[in-house]
Amino acid sequence: MVAALLRCIHLYGEPLAPTLDLTQIADYGRRLFPSLNFDVGDSIFGLLRSCAGDDVLIRWAESFAIAKVRNPMRRGGDFQPLPGEIAYERRRLANPQSRASGILYDGYKLMALLRELIPTAEADLGHLHIVFTNQLFGTWDEGDGRYHARVSLYGFPTIISTTGIVEAPAKPREYYFLKQQYALLGIDDAAALNFGGRFQGRFLEYDDERLTEVMKGYLMQSVFYQLTGDPFCQDKNCRLYNAHWQEEVLRAQLGGQYEFCPFHQQQLLDWRSGGGPI
Ligand SMILES: [Zn+2]
16 A cells, blocks of 8 residues: 555646546546645646757657657667657647647657656655646557557556547447458548448547546546556446447446446545545
8 A cells, every 4th residue: 555645636738639628527536536636737748848948848859759659560779860750849849739640659758758847846656647648659568569559558647648548449340340341442531431420429539529528537547556556447337447449448437337336436435534545
């Protein structure tokens, strides 16, 4: 059990995710953890932009370029990024409206970089930092020897990707089958891939109205990770379920029989009544 008391949860927003409402997420957290403070902030990169000179931004741009996964089939070692890659990252860091499109970052390298932006006074177990980002990140899987995109990576700070929630959990098998069939016919534009609304609501899309509700569960996984070391649950109806399919995400976060399984519900009640690390 973690000895230090958790006091404050810091949520860093993603301005490019218009359906992500951190105020609602913080209100949800306050209801479940009335004794905790919630600090809702802007993008973590705002801290960098507001205080860094151009030379610092270039150093950061280089670090982000190094954190990029160049080949998902190869475990990334350090490499010298190309000038164009650094210039791309420099533009992205300087402009809050810039989207990181099509790039997969190494999740642990990204976490290490963001850690440097956390104020020293808030760098202890009394604080939980959760960074929402539209950057897509992945982790290396020893089992099949490749990177896999992830929704979340728990640590210091925890990072949660609003792109990852769309791209990482798999869509229904039938979707990929039909997509392949359409591709054989030379059809691959997004409108055609709606398949006449056949999959309507069965997976999350960009700027999905359900994003905030879904992310409440990822907030809870972050808190359980910090307090117990285990963010996940085996119960598919529990918000802590480690979903690998879109339909599992939607069931755990929106359509389960309950929000939390009896075990985790009890744990929450115990914490609220003064037992444990809060
Ligand atoms: Zn559970």
